[in-house]
Amino acid sequence: MKIEEVKSTVKTQRISSHSHIKGLGLNENGSAIPMASGLVGQEAAREAAGIVVDMIRTKRMAGRAILMAGPPGTGKTAIALAISQELGNKVPFCPMVGSEVFSSEIKKTEVLMENFRRAIGLRLKEVKEVYEGEVTELTPIETESPMGGYGKTVSHVIIGLKTAKGTKQLKLDPSIYESLQKEKVDVGDVIYIEANSGAVKRQGRSDTFATEFDLEAEEYVPLPKGDVHKRKEVIQDVTLHDLDVANARPQGGQDILSMMGQLMKSKKTEITDKLRKEINKIVNKYIDEGIAELVPGVLFIDEIHMLDIETFTYLHRALESPIAPIVIFATNRGRCTVRGTEDVVSPHGIPMDLLNRLLIIRTLPYNRKDMENILKLRAQTEGHNLNSDALQSLAEIGTRATLRYACQLLTPAALTAKVNSRSTITKEDITEVSQLLLDAKSSTKVLEKYKNIYMK
Ligand SMILES: Nc1ncnc2c1ncn2[C@@H]1O[C@H](COP(=O)(O)OP(=O)(O)OP(=O)(O)O)[C@@H](O)[C@H]1O
Numbered sequence: 001m002k003i004e005e006v007k008s009t010v011k012t013q014r015i016s017s018h019s020h021i022k023g024l025g026l027n028e029n030g031s032a033i034p035m036a037s038g039l040v041g042q043e044a045a046r047e048a049a050g051i052v053v054d055m056i057r058t059k060r061m062a063g064r065a066i067l068m069a070g071p072p073g074t075g076k077t078a079i080a081l082a083i084s085q086e087l088g089n090k091v092p093f094c095p096m097v098g099s100e101v102f103s104s105e106i107k108k109t110e111v112l113m114e115n116f117r118r119a120i121g122l123r124l125k126e127v128k129e130v131y132e133g134e135v136t137e138l139t140p141i142e143t144e145s146p147m148g149g150y151g152k153t154v155s156h157v158i159i160g161l162k163t164a165k166g167t168k169q170l171k172l173d174p175s176i177y178e179s180l181q182k183e184k185v186d187v188g189d190v191i192y193i194e195a196n197s198g199a200v201k202r203q204g205r206s207d208t209f210a211t212e213f214d215l216e217a218e219e220y221v222p223l224p225k226g227d228v229h230k231r232k233e234v235i236q237d238v239t240l241h242d243l244d245v246a247n248a249r250p251q252g253g254q255d256i257l258s259m260m261g262q263l264m265k266s267k268k269t270e271i272t273d274k275l276r277k278e279i280n281k282i283v284n285k286y287i288d289e290g291i292a293e294l295v296p297g298v299l300f301i302d303e304i305h306m307l308d309i310e311t312f313t314y315l316h317r318a319l320e321s322p323i324a325p326i327v328i329f330a331t332n333r334g335r336c337t338v339r340g341t342e343d344v345v346s347p348h349g350i351p352m353d354l355l356n357r358l359l360i361i362r363t364l365p366y367n368r369k370d371m372e373n374i375l376k377l378r379a380q381t382e383g384h385n386l387n388s389d390a391l392q393s394l395a396e397i398g399t400r401a402t403l404r405y406a407c408q409l410l411t412p413a414a415l416t417a418k419v420n421s422r423s424t425i426t427k428e429d430i431t432e433v434s435q436l437l438l439d440a441k442s443s444t445k446v447l448e449k450y451k452n453i454y455m456k
């Protein structure tokens with residue numbers, strides 16, 4: 001199993017509509033502060049989410065499942081994201097939407113399995129022999145290419161490493177020079193090189209350079225203590241899915257046809273059940289030996305009612321597995337038919353046997369005051385000015401339609417204000433855009449009224 005080269009495959013997500021949310025906003029006793037960390041109201045649900053976070057932190061929750069249920073726009077997705085913020089980036093959090101499982105290329109259960117494995121972390125601790133220090137010199141030594149001609153190749157590279165205790169000059173293989181370049185190592189960076197594999201890890205810029213005008217995103221680290229050459233505990237966080245990907249082979253056999261096929265196709269890797277079993281075996285061995293620690297994370301499946309009976313059955317079984325993550329579902333459905341069945345009607349569109357296992361967190365519609373506060377927060381995050389009349393009318397719209405619709409009106413309203421060369425959004429802007437852009441309820445009314453002029 002290759003561990004060194006495992007790349008993280010964390011999904012990037014666009015959560016711009018939730019960008020104001022920074023956490024659950026609870027005090028140390030776990031009670032909700034009315035307005036904190038970007039969350040407003042919905043106290044009971046936030047406190048319940050706080051308990052979930054505690055259980056995850058103390059690792060008492062693997063294989064359990066939670067359902068967030070409530071009407072549209074009541075903050076279910078927002079609270080789930082707040083949970084992930086509270087957990088920090090060491091605990092894997094894998095968000096997905098129920099409808100993601102329906103793809104023409106991949107089996108439904110395969111999609112679920114992949115996401116399950118994205119939500120299970122593994123922390124690998126290894127004591128390794130390393131050379132660590134601040135880079136004081138980095139000189140590639142070139143020679144004439146052995147192939148002749150005019151080309152030159154790097155024969156070796158001289159690197160100087162400094163720690164608080166001393167400095168050392170190393171002569172390294174050209175292959176390490178490549179990894180140095182890949183990590184963009186420069187003089188003044190703190191790095192370590194693994195003695196066995198030659199893998200290079202850049203830890204950051206030495207803090208003696210912290211006063212320099214430098215890129216803002218730079219991380220400064222202190223000059224390492226001890227010798228340059230030492231044994232060091234290296235910690236690496238990966239998910240089971242990262243391991244699957246790193247160990248998957250491009251698909252196809254050995255014959256000429258499939259090799260041709262591979263040339264045509266972009267390199268596609270296949271993760272088979274067999275590979276997963278293999279990896280589980282090795283992971284278990286590592287855990288027994290104390291090299292690795294399992295970090296069960298969170299799998300968040302939004303709009304769970306989009307799943308069908310087949311995937312629900314699979315989910316049910318997957319939850320029983322000894323290495324299951326915590327699963328959080330969200331839905332805004334009431335009683336409805338379970339997808340993929342003719343007539344099984346069930347609360348939230350979830351089969352009863354699965355529903356029985358779930359702990360349910362309820363979200364309630366917002367009152368006018370909360371609505372106002374959330375809209376104010378959103379306006380701030382998006383950088384819009386809003387006078388109080390406009391806010392009132394927006395909150396009014398929010399109570400009539402949904403909070404999400406009211407949030408979405410902000411940007412168009414800011415545009416109309418700009419067209420009228422104002423920097424503050426007024427009530428007129430809100431009225432104008434709300435007449436131009438309908439919400440679902442009004443649109444349904446329009447459809448009802450003019451149904452005879454629409455095509456059936
Ligand atoms: N308590 C809250 N505090 C601050 N912002 C909130 C709160 N609740 C919801 N929001 C914001 O309101 C918008 C709608 O909320 P969200 O998307 O979480 O609703 P939802 O319950 O997931 O709805 P749906 O059922 O339609 O998926 C989002 O931009 C969200 O960030």
Ligand SMILES: [Mg+2]
Pocket residue numbers: 076077078302330
């Ligand atoms: Mg949602």
